[in-house]
Amino acid sequence: MRYSIITVLIILSVIFMISSCCEGNIEPEAQNGKLSIEFVHYNNGTELIFDSLAYTNEAGNNYLVNEIQYFISDVTLHKPNGSSILLNSWSDIHYIDTDIKETKTHTYRDEVPEGVYNSISFTFGIDEDKNQSLMFVNAPESFMFWPENLGGGYHYMKLNGKWINEIGLQAPFNFHLGIGQIYHSFPDSISGFVQNYFGVNLENEPIIIKNTETTNIKLIMNVENWFSTPHIYDHNYWGGDIMQKQDAMQQAVDNGNDVFNYTIN
């Protein structure tokens, strides 16, 4: 009897061990890495020098950039086979401020399956479902609020600078993007709003995610492109402010399509 019990225990142990080995073979551990984005700002191929009147746009405006603040959201990596992964486990909206170092690098918390991704996409700004007033109550994001009467939510971007205007004076420009308005009679009667966020899809070079490693990419905003292709944006024509000028914001949206590219660090 005693020997029988021992025999049964040995058999059960062997079965358990075999079963454990088999399970290990069937479901290997997930192989994941991370993605980190460094946000950089260029003008004519080199890093932007802030507060320097060193730049001339296609309209011939001599200009400087003082600061850039903007949101990107819904960053997604795409594989050649059509599958994709949305990086949203911590926050799907990221704020970048050229005056705040901490915002210029962001490592997503998402575990990204290893592999080769051939493109990255994101929304420039915030889509209308998410762009709700008071969702950011803390600074600096809260400073980006877009007034309720102009559509609410948040600026997608503030790009502030100055240009030398037609009479040779340094004139400030606030190249601000957000929800546009359709005016029945300007400025008192608004008959509708225009969502000006737009999608950006970049396919420069393969983004390789390796198990347990962080892949670093540099997302480059080419500032000069905001003012060219397909529209030549002229500060002398549009003036210093555009939050209430949908036609100007539409030009910015159209021009925004080729503002970004990326490189692998």
Added chain:
Amino acid sequence: MKVYRAISILVIALLLTGCEDKTTPTPHIPTPYIIDIPFGFPTELNIPIDNPLTVEGIELGRYLFYDGRLSGRTHPDSLMSCATCHRQEKSFEAGIDHPKFPGGFPFGISGLHTHHVTLPMINLVWNKTGYGWSGFLYKDNPNENMRNLEDMVRLAVLAKDELDGDTTQIKELFQSIDGYPLLFEKAFGSKEITFQIIEKAIAQFIRTLISSNSKFDKYMRGEEQLTQSELNGFVLFTTEEGADCFHCHGGYGNPLFTTHLYYNNGKDTIFIDPMDRFSISNDPMDHGAYKATSLRNIELQGPYMHDGRYSTLEEVIDFYSHDLKQSPYINPLMHHIINGGIQLTPNEKTDLLNFIRTLRDDEFLTNNEFSKPLKFPDE
């Protein structure tokens, strides 16, 4: 016999020791004070880890804030406290009708005028971007003694143009005043007064000075409606084609009504103030830049601008409307400079003023919890 005696002594000693343990007072644990975040306000607060808010700390801070002996002196002519310049009825600013400082230009015990006019003490628990017109006290300051409200208290006490005090003399004075040591013990666990504890207590009290119940707050919460003129003013306030105040002074999405950031707003063409933002940041674009003040209760906070050059809000609105000065350092957000200002009509000025007046919070201005105590601990 000797053995019995030894055992008895041991037993008695043990009993005495036991009694001693029982009579040792347990350290006083002050009561945590929780700030209720008002609707739309930031959830992130500027409260240092080493100075959490407590009911007892705030109570002590309130006494010290109002006690003229904070100058370290007892002669009636030499009394001065925080409240001498920061008056509740003026949103904790001096105010243009200050009984002692003509025109609202404060001076210290020594008679020296302050370099700039006072800033209001309002909603500072949300200020994370520096104190003072230039932001000379800031979180990452290499000088560890120049970082937060606690440091502001000490600097004000020491400054020749303010309390002109001596920290040793002050702590010794309060140590000798009946009632204070007990309050210090309740709040910070010891009757021994240090100046660092004085700083902490006053800073705690200042962090509780919260204004969030103006007419505009009630409008935000759907409790009250604005008049048509106030609504017109609100639209002007929050549109670029209007007065475009909101980029620096907030609004519905930023109910602090300031960014707490620094701007050259076009007041001057020559910049010689050694205490502007440039003096701190060394950024050339910060010449002539100063902190944007909160517009809450602003109608009570004259004189206006860092140097108090304007006496009334009407003058301020006229300045922004027609009198902006061009310079290489003007902040890009001042895009109306190209027209010399926002060019408001008289009616628009009235509307804008009426809206700004909705930011007055009478509950804050009369809140007993912020007022001078009915009597001091030794009274």
